[in-house]
Amino acid sequence: MRNFVSVILCLWASALAAAELEDRQMFHGEDGVTLRVLSSTDTDIFAPIVEGFITRNPSVSVDYAVAGSADILTLIAECGDCFDVVISSAMDLQLKLANDGLARRLPGLAQQGGSQWRQSVFGFTLEPATVVLNRAAFEGRPLPTTRQELIEALRADPEHFRGRLGTYDVRLSGLGYLFATQDARASETFWRLMEVFGNLDAQLYCCSGDMIDDLASGELFVAYNVLGSYAQTRPETLDKVTIITPEDFATTMMRTALVLDSTDVGGAAEAMVSYLTSGAWSAQDRPGFPLPSIGDEDAQVLNVVSLDPGLLVYLDRLKRELFLEAWSSALLR
Amino acid sequence: MRGSATSLRRRLTWTLIGGAALLAVLFFLVVRTYAQQIAQQGQDRILEASLTSLMDAAVVRDGQIEVDVPYAAFAMLDTAADDRVFYAVHQGDALLTGYDGLAEGPFDPSVGLDFQTQAFGGAEVRLATLTRALPAGPAPVLLTVSVAQTRDSLAGTLWAISVNAALFGGAFFVLAAGMALWTSRSTVRPLSQMAEAVARRGPRDLRPVVRPVPTELSPLVTSLNSLMTRLSASLTQSETFIAEAAHRVRTPLATVRTHAEATLMRVDKDENRAALRSMIRAIDESSRAAGQLLDHAMVTFRGDQLERRQIDLVGICRELVDRLTPVAEMKDLELVLLADGPVEVQGDPILIQNAVRNLIDNALKYSPPEGTVRIEVRRDPVAIVVCDEGGGFPAEQMTELSQRFQRGANAGDTVGSGLGLTIAQDVAEAHGGRLELANLDGGGACATLYL
Numbered sequence: 216m217r218n219f220v221s222v223i224l225c226l227w228a229s230a231l232a233a234a235e236l237e238d239r240q241m242f243h244g245e246d247g248v249t250l251r252v253l254s255s256t257d258t259d260i261f262a263p264i265v266e267g268f269i270t271r272n273p274s275v276s277v278d279y280a281v282a283g284s285a286d287i288l289t290l291i292a293e294c295g296d297c298f299d300v301v302i303s304s305a306m307d308l309q310l311k312l313a314n315d316g317l318a319r320r321l322p323g324l325a326q327q328g329g330s331q332w333r334q335s336v337f338g339f340t341l342e343p344a345t346v347v348l349n350r351a352a353f354e355g356r357p358l359p360t361t362r363q364e365l366i367e368a369l370r371a372d373p374e375h376f377r378g379r380l381g382t383y384d385v386r387l388s389g390l391g392y393l394f395a396t397q398d399a400r401a402s403e404t405f406w407r408l409m410e411v412f413g414n415l416d417a418q419l420y421c422c423s424g425d426m427i428d429d430l431a432s433g434e435l436f437v438a439y440n441v442l443g444s445y446a447q448t449r450p451e452t453l454d455k456v457t458i459i460t461p462e463d464f465a466t467t468m469m470r471t472a473l474v475l476d477s478t479d480v481g482g483a484a485e486a487m488v489s490y491l492t493s494g495a496w497s498a499q500d501r502p503g504f505p506l507p508s509i510g511d512e513d514a515q516v517l518n519v520v521s522l523d524p525g526l527l528v529y530l531d532r533l534k535r536e537l538f539l540e541a542w543s544s545a546l547l548r
Numbered sequence: 549m550r551g552s553a554t555s556l557r558r559r560l561t562w563t564l565i566g567g568a569a570l571l572a573v574l575f576f577l578v579v580r581t582y583a584q585q586i587a588q589q590g591q592d593r594i595l596e597a598s599l600t601s602l603m604d605a606a607v608v609r610d611g612q613i614e615v616d617v618p619y620a621a622f623a624m625l626d627t628a629a630d631d632r633v634f635y636a637v638h639q640g641d642a643l644l645t646g647y648d649g650l651a652e653g654p655f656d657p658s659v660g661l662d663f664q665t666q667a668f669g670g671a672e673v674r675l676a677t678l679t680r681a682l683p684a685g686p687a688p689v690l691l692t693v694s695v696a697q698t699r700d701s702l703a704g705t706l707w708a709i710s711v712n713a714a715l716f717g718g719a720f721f722v723l724a725a726g727m728a729l730w731t732s733r734s735t736v737r738p739l740s741q742m743a744e745a746v747a748r749r750g751p752r753d754l755r756p757v758v759r760p761v762p763t764e765l766s767p768l769v770t771s772l773n774s775l776m777t778r779l780s781a782s783l784t785q786s787e788t789f790i791a792e793a794a795h796r797v798r799t800p801l802a803t804v805r806t807h808a809e810a811t812l813m814r815v816d817k818d819e820n821r822a823a824l825r826s827m828i829r830a831i832d833e834s835s836r837a838a839g840q841l842l843d844h845a846m847v848t849f850r851g852d853q854l855e856r857r858q859i860d861l862v863g864i865c866r867e868l869v870d871r872l873t874p875v876a877e878m879k880d881l882e883l884v885l886l887a888d889g890p891v892e893v894q895g896d897p898i899l900i901q902n903a904v905r906n907l908i909d910n911a912l913k914y915s916p917p918e919g920t921v922r923i924e925v926r927r928d929p930v931a932i933v934v935c936d937e938g939g940g941f942p943a944e945q946m947t948e949l950s951q952r953f954q955r956g957a958n959a960g961d962t963v964g965s966g967l968g969l970t971i972a973q974d975v976a977e978a979h980g981g982r983l984e985l986a987n988l989d990g991g992g993a994c995a996t997l998y999l
Binding site: 313314315316332333334400523524525526527528531532533534537 | 614615616617618619620621622623625626629630631632633634637644645646669670671
């Protein structure tokens, strides 16, 4: 089994630069077991959740490690025994982990309902990809509400926006790649927007956080496919930026959690996933839950990425090459 | 003849229940097998569709195969049980993309679409493989596409169908078992009904069985009827023979008795007289027995073809008392008839007279001298009671006494054949009545003839 896993992951791993942890922090419980969590969510955003978990499960300490969503697969391929729980915004990569047999099945949690795949991958947030604008840059200009309107706004005044556009570098970010591929599936408008971005020397980012920082500082005017939820967790930036959920379609991802099958602390790991999913379903009971829960989004037209084997398609090596080729030719001129 | 008794009904029941159980199990297995085939076909069709869409997405560019995997190729493999999906694309024998080790070369384009069930990635998967030769320049390129899916959903479907099939099979079995019980009972019912009807008959009822019976039973009934006819004929013959013999014996006996009595008058020697007396006594006994045998034969004959007439029981009894009073007086006994007004019934006067005479005879025989024999005619219910003051019936023999040739243990040397009570009982039964024997508290006994 282990051989099988390393074989199937090595192709993926070799395609990426050496993966390493961006951050690692220990949240101490009273004593007892240590739960090693590998997450794509920044520590400062996730800390309240981990603390809430430890309050409920005082005997568990949490070793919280952060890595880029694309690096997570590589890190697990390199050391499958190093982590117990994987939390990631890249649904496709999480699904692949489960599909390849690395995730433990948790039939008890599947009973709670909600979005899950194979009783292994559990969605616990609902976060749309948004367009975030620098407020000052749009002073006196109409705020675009759809991709088409954004394209028109950029074309109307290309020099104003040149070099001031930002989006994910899909080659580095797993979440960026997921958003881009799902956008491409949904509409051709995505490619036209990317061509406009390419023409206007768009900046490429690894993470939503950096984009929001640059938006707040005025470095960027428009960021496309940013997690609005990140901006909302930073009150100091909220008055400088405007978060727009596109009205044509809003690709929405679920942050998912899974328990690695190799874990020795299955009980604590399951408790963590259970805590996350229950938090998602009863957000009103958890005021401290910083991420938008599945229950929070009401009648909005969201294009939620569904957890099904279709997600494996864009992870195919050939498919990825073709997509990156198209993306590069649109964006990198 | 088998050692242990067998029950037709039980055998029938178990055979039917066993058959039902066998059918239920067979039903379950057939449904399950069929469901398995259907479910497998369903999975195979989807795998084939996925495979085809992958195959169609392949193009050859500069001798190199490119596959732009359509989203639907995998999305269509989404199942209720979230089955895992594996795939592999080979150019020639070299893996182009997908999971290594899923399918192994060499691949042959002439094989066509191939389905296999095998282990992969720690699970059992259904694997579909298709190889095609794509035209590319001088030599065609071999493209092999493989798609595999775990079988969780299939197993779930199969389990659900199995549970349903088992429930249906069980319900079918319970229903069939109930019907088996009912069928076997109703099949055996005519048999037990016939047995009951035959068992209910009186001991002398040898009429053929005429009630309608199932055709399967008619040979048995025919044999039974033929046996009864023969038995009846044989019985009649014996009775006739006995009556004839008794009749033939009685007349010479009377002659012998007359001669013996005449001789008794003439001899003087005491030992000779004693010998003659015991001779007369023996002759009396034989004569009486012969008479009772005749009576019995007559009762048997007339009982079978009962002649009912309006008769007065008191009249019959009075006539008998008058006739037997001399006999009673010889033994210093008194005959008393208790009756007020005539008691009329439907019956055969000769039989009833015979029965009452035998009862009075008995009473006279067993009464001590100076005693009284009481004859009472009752009206409600109609009965004739004959009571004596003798030693009574032995209690433990009460039921056997009315059988033929059965005498009480205390009969001693009293002359008797043991047929008296039998005759009385046969008469009572021929009239639909019965004979009851009872001992009186203060000594003596009563025989009551209910009609």
